[in-house]
Amino acid sequence: MKFPKEIRRNCPWCKHHTIHSVALYKRGKERAGSWGARRQAGRKRGYGGQKFPELIRTAKTTKKATLRLKCKECNREMMTYGIRLRKAEIAA
C-alpha cells in the first residue's frame, strides 16, 4: 500500500487539524548489553546451547506497518496503530 507524503489530521497538541508529514516507523537497533541479551548469553554459555525452540516458520505472512506522523506546526511526532500489509511505501 502506498501512503501519501502528507496527511491532514488532528494534532492533539495544536488541538485542530494540521498537515502532518508521513514516514514509516523502523525498529531501532537492539542494545548488546540489555538485560534480555545478557540473560540469553548466559543461557547459551557452556554445554547445552539453546534453551527454547527457535521460531522457524512464523504463522503470519505480513508485518505490521506503523506510520510516524510529524505535525508541521508544532513539530511533534506521533505514531499510528500498526496495520498488517504485505508492502508499505511512501508515495514519491
Ligand SMILES: [Zn+2]
Ligand atoms: Zn501540532
